[in-house]
Amino acid sequence: MGxxxxxxxxxxxxxxxxxxxxxxxxxxxxxxSTTPRRMVLETLIGAPDDHRTAEQLAAEVHTRxxxxxxxxxxxxxxxxxxxGLVNHVHLGHGPSQWHLSSNHPRWYLTCxxxxxxxxxxxAVFDALVNDVVTRTGFTxxxxxxxxxxxCARCATPPD
Ligand SMILES: [Zn+2]
Ligand SMILES: [Zn+2]
Numbered sequence: 001m002g003x004x005x006x007x008x009x010x011x012x013x014x015x016x017x018x019x020x021x022x023x024x025x026x027x028x029x030x031x032x033s034t035t036p037r038r039m040v041l042e043t044l045i046g047a048p049d050d051h052r053t054a055e056q057l058a059a060e061v062h063t064r065x066x067x068x069x070x071x072x073x074x075x076x077x078x079x080x081x082x083x084g085l086v087n088h089v090h091l092g093h094g095p096s097q098w099h100l101s102s103n104h105p106r107w108y109l110t111c112x113x114x115x116x117x118x119x120x121x122x123a124v125f126d127a128l129v130n131d132v133v134t135r136t137g138f139t140x141x142x143x144x145x146x147x148x149x150x151c152a153r154c155a156t157p158p159d
Contacts, residue, residue: 017100019045022085029083036061036068040076044086044100051089051097051117091117091146106143111151118151 019041023033031037039061052060058073077098080086088096091110107125109118122142129140 017045022080025083025085026080031079031083035065036072036076037079039065039068040073040080041085044098051091051099053095053097055095057098087143089143089146092148108143108146109151110146110148111154112148113150113154116151116153117146 019038022041022045023038026037027033040057043057043060043064054074054077055070057077058070061068061073062070077086077088081088085101086098087101088098089106089108090096091108092115106119107122109120110116125140125142129142133139
C-alpha cells in the first residue's frame with residue numbers, strides 16, 4: 001500500500017450512508033439485521049474512502065468482536081455486494097479490496113512502481129466509454145479492475 005493522494009472533489013460530494021440506512025436496505029431485500037452485518041458495515045462506513053482486503057476487514061471486525069470469524073465476514077461481504085452496497089476492486093496482483101458502493105462509477109489508477117492509487121473523476125473517461133460502446137457495442141465496467149501505469153511522481157526522474 002502506497003500513500004493515497006487526497007480524495008478528488010467528486011468523491012467528497014457524496015456523503016457515506018449511515019449504518020441504519022444500509023440495514024434498512026438489507027431488510028427491504030429480505031435480509032436480517034445481524035450483528036456481523038452491522039459490524040462489517042460500521043467498519044466500512046467508518047472510513048468510506050478506504051479500500052481494505054477481506055482479510056484486513058475480518059481482522060478489524062474480529063478485534064472489535066472476537067465472536068465474529070473470518071468466514072462470516074467473507075459471507076457478509078458477498079451478501080452486501082449482491083445487494084449493491086459494497087464492491088471489490090482489483091488494484092494489483094494482491095487480493096481484491098473492498099469499499100462502499102458509490103452512486104457514480106469510479107476509475108482507479110494504480111502506480112506499478114510505488115503502488116499509489118488515484119481515483120479519478122469518472123467524467124474523464126466518459127468519451128472513451130461512449131466511443132467504445134459506439135464502435136463495438138461493448139460496455140466497459142468501471143471500477144472492477146484498476147488501470148495500471150506510472151504516477152506523476154514516479155514518472156519524474158529524481159534530481
Ligand atoms: Zn508511483
Ligand atoms: Zn473481481
